[in-house]
Amino acid sequence: MTPRLAVSMTGADERLDQVGEMVEEFTAAGYRELWTSELTGSDAFAPLLAAAVGRKWLRLGTAVASVFTRSPGLLAMQSLSLAESSTEPVHVGIGASSEAVVAGWHGVPFRRPYTRVRDTVRFLREAFEGGRVTFRSDSFDIEGFRLARTPPHRPRVLVAALREKMLRLAGAEADGAVLNWLSPDDVRKVAPFVLEGNPDAEIVARLFAVAAADRASARAYARRHITGYLNSGVYAAYHAWLGRGDVLEPMARAWRAGDRKGALAAVPDSLVDELFLTGDEAQLRAGLAEYVRAGVTRPVISVIGPDPGLARATLLRLGPAGGVDQQPRSAQNNQL
Incomplete structure (x- = not known):
């Protein structure tokens, strides 16, 4: 089961x-x-x-x-x-x-x-x-x-x-x-x-x-959520603890400077794909199954x-x- x-x-x-x-x-x-x-x-x-x-x-x-x-x-x-x-x-x-x-x-x-x-x-x-x-x-x-x-x-x-x-x-x-x-x-x-x-x-x-409509559009939408959440103190510290400090630093630096477009551009596709499920229905189901296999x-x-x-x-x-x-x-x- x-x-x-x-x-x-x-x-x-x-x-x-x-x-x-x-x-x-x-x-x-x-x-x-x-x-x-x-x-x-x-x-x-x-x-x-x-x-x-x-x-x-x-x-x-x-x-x-x-x-x-x-x-x-x-x-x-x-x-x-x-x-x-x-x-x-x-x-x-x-x-x-x-x-x-x-x-x-x-x-x-x-x-x-x-x-x-x-x-x-x-x-x-x-x-x-x-x-x-x-x-x-x-x-x-x-x-x-x-x-x-x-x-x-x-x-x-x-x-x-x-x-x-x-x-x-x-x-x-x-x-x-x-x-x-x-x-x-x-x-x-x-x-x-x-x-x-x-x-x-x-x-x-x-x-x-x-x-x-496509994966590129999905990633662009997800980036806005990443910049909104992962620049907050508690989540920034959390992801630094998870080992993403270096990956997030370019985004955080642009965000601190008030460069919102630059912050969005600094979020790599790889990070989006780690934190969000995107793709067609089969890909979404496969992604969900991976979370369950992980525990x-x-x-x-x-x-x-x-x-x-x-x-x-x-x-x-x-x-x-x-x-x-x-x-x-x-x-x-x-x-x-």
Whole structure:
């Protein structure tokens, strides 16, 4: 058995009153698992709750919900709502986000992100047991919190992780990791940090495919995303740790100088092809299969591109009629 492909709803492009129609398309294409992100559109939980109305058989996951922009108690309550909306396992992926988002956009101090994520994981696991929780930690103190109802099945807590410390936390204290912006070879590098704490930990990866008229157009579109993300502090440091510092330096130098066109031109095709799936349907499926062979247990696909209609059509054609091929990991038991 192999894991079937899950679909990512961005939370930015689709309005909540369009979720039902969108999910009908997804499920008709064979998707049975939906994940969300959050930025400045819908939050991570609302689209999943809307999608689950009348469809309690869906598997649901957040990738990811910020631990800084909501209280630990509110996160526990939102997780309860998610668990009650589906008879299937639900995954609550949480993460620190970044200083630009947390402090800049939300006005919340961005302090000790690793500690905040760690303490939130510990609080959630205790809160899901259903008892009264008095919790003392380096990040926050909770006095006498208790969920109104015990979740019908415990939400699986995942940690959005980039480098070693957070990756180890994801395996040692959570149920697994949510990975982002990496190649199959990168998965082979980072997954062992998660699995050393728990050989059965889940490895969720948000994967980006670009649908365009041709590969050159797809690469050009992907370059804009690379310059937008990989010049941010957290992702720049992440990719330097992965060994791409020299490859990214020309782009970063142009970006710092305010030369946006120069930054785009400095992104090599090889980097685009490492981080994005491009090509025809067969090539996209082959790329997805490579991520699974590298150790991803839950591949979550987001198809983007200059033509939203083509992107949606490509996503539907990739619908998981039978899963993606892989050499199964012995510990992998998280199939749909």
